[in-house]
Amino acid sequence: MRVMWCFVLGCTLLISYSKAALQAVYLPSTCSSALSSTFTTSMRVQSSTALTYSNNVNCAITVTAPSGHQVLAVPRRFELEEQRTGACVDYVNFYDGASTGSPKINPQSYCDRSGPHNVSSSSTSMTLEFVTDGSARYRGFDIIFAAFTNAPCATDYFSCSNGLCIDKSLRCDSFNQCGDESDETACTAEELGIVDDNSALIYGLAFGLGSLVVIGVIIGVLVYRHYKWKRFLNEPIPKEHYTSTLRNYPVTKKYYKKGYQSYAYTNVASGPPSRMSNDFETDEDLDIGSRPTTPSSSASKKNHLQVPGAKSGKINMNVNAGASNC
Numbered sequence: 001m002r003v004m005w006c007f008v009l010g011c012t013l014l015i016s017y018s019k020a021a022l023q024a025v026y027l028p029s030t031c032s033s034a035l036s037s038t039f040t041t042s043m044r045v046q047s048s049t050a051l052t053y054s055n056n057v058n059c060a061i062t063v064t065a066p067s068g069h070q071v072l073a074v075p076r077r078f079e080l081e082e083q084r085t086g087a088c089v090d091y092v093n094f095y096d097g098a099s100t101g102s103p104k105i106n107p108q109s110y111c112d113r114s115g116p117h118n119v120s121s122s123s124t125s126m127t128l129e130f131v132t133d134g135s136a137r138y139r140g141f142d143i144i145f146a147a148f149t150n151a152p153c154a155t156d157y158f159s160c161s162n163g164l165c166i167d168k169s170l171r172c173d174s175f176n177q178c179g180d181e182s183d184e185t186a187c188t189a190e191e192l193g194i195v196d197d198n199s200a201l202i203y204g205l206a207f208g209l210g211s212l213v214v215i216g217v218i219i220g221v222l223v224y225r226h227y228k229w230k231r232f233l234n235e236p237i238p239k240e241h242y243t244s245t246l247r248n249y250p251v252t253k254k255y256y257k258k259g260y261q262s263y264a265y266t267n268v269a270s271g272p273p274s275r276m277s278n279d280f281e282t283d284e285d286l287d288i289g290s291r292p293t294t295p296s297s298s299a300s301k302k303n304h305l306q307v308p309g310a311k312s313g314k315i316n317m318n319v320n321a322g323a324s325n326c
Contacts, residue, residue: 022144022175027130031059034099034127038064041147041167042177044076047130047140053090057132062098064125065147071126072164074179077142078115081135088112092141094119095127102127115141118179120148146170146177158183 023043025035037043045061047053065071073094081090088111095102105126110116119126128143146166149157153165160166160178170177172187 022173025061027053027057027059027061029054029057031057035059035061036064036098037061039145039147040066042145042170042175044142044144044175045128046142051139052137053130053132053140055132055134055137057130059131060100060127060129062125062127063145064098065145067124069124069147069149071121071124072146072148072177072179073116073119073126073128074144074146074176075115075117075141076144076176077139078110079113079139079141080111080115081132081138082112089135090132090138091130092116093129095129096121097123097127098125099127100129144175144177148177 023037023039025037025043025045026049027035027045027047029048037045043063045063063071078092080088080092083089088109091109091111092115093100093109094105094116096105097103102125105119105121106116126145130141148160148164148166151159151163151165153159156168157165158168158171158178160180161182162178162180164178166177166183171183172191174184177183
């Protein structure tokens with residue numbers, strides 16, 4: 001049942017967050033020159049493609065919004081190396097322009113876990129600088145950049161609670177482009193991109209129920225075969241079988257204590273024998289509780305069965321299947 005519900009929930013989550021796609025830029029471990037990227041509504045910059053950033057990094061990237069817009073930087077994750085003797089060794093700086101020569105936005109560098117809250121530019125461009133030393137490595141940062149204007153907002157823009165205006169397409173996309181998360185509150189199913197039908201639920205239930213039916217059939221077959229074999233082992237050889245010249249028992253360890261051999265046996269005289277040899281079990285030899293279940297390893301038993309004389313006749317069993325001596 002857990003597998004079935006996980007399948008259903010997985011389909012639902014894929015539908016719910018299919019809208020959450022954003023242009024992403026990953027900083028390389030080494031930068032030979034300044035990086036630049038332009039965007040229309042929003043983008044994100046991460047410190048590395050790996051789980052942790054590299055040592056001895058010195059990179060700068062400039063992000064540029066459309067004309068008439070400013071740039072807002074909102075960190076989603078910020079985790080750098082701790083300060084040493086009160087100074088940052090791995091740090092991030094923001095510049096209000098297209099290079100690190102532009103005015104610095106933050107008076108002090110951002111390091112350890114004391115990242116920025118919201119950083120905004122006064123122009124269409126903002127430059128991020130990332131510097132690390134050669135010691136520890138941490139998870140780094142994931143920063144969202146959004147193009148914004150100031151209120152009043154145009155009709156195709158969303159009005160944030162903090163007075164900023166962002167593109168309406170950024171509403172309810174699982175990213176905080178307003179900086180106060182007002183663009184991610186009170187979202188409707190249509191805004192979240194959720195398909196208003198039960199197709200995923202129906203497919204999930206059908207898959208789960210079908211799997212349960214198949215598993216149940218397999219278990220039932222195995223249980224029935226096991227029960228049938230146990231019943232076969234607990235039943236003695238019927239007397240009418242070993243007195244008949246037309247019947248040969250299957251070669252099985254239940255009846256024959258020796259290896260895989262084929263025996264033929266014939267009633268030479270009238271009437272069943274009083275007792276079979278130790279190589280052949282009957283209902284008169286052993287009770288059900290004491291019947292052995294494994295072959296005998298006795299080396300004294302050869303390739304034929306000898307049955308002691310019975311009151312009314314003799315039984316002779318030869319190795320050659322189907323042969324009878326009268």
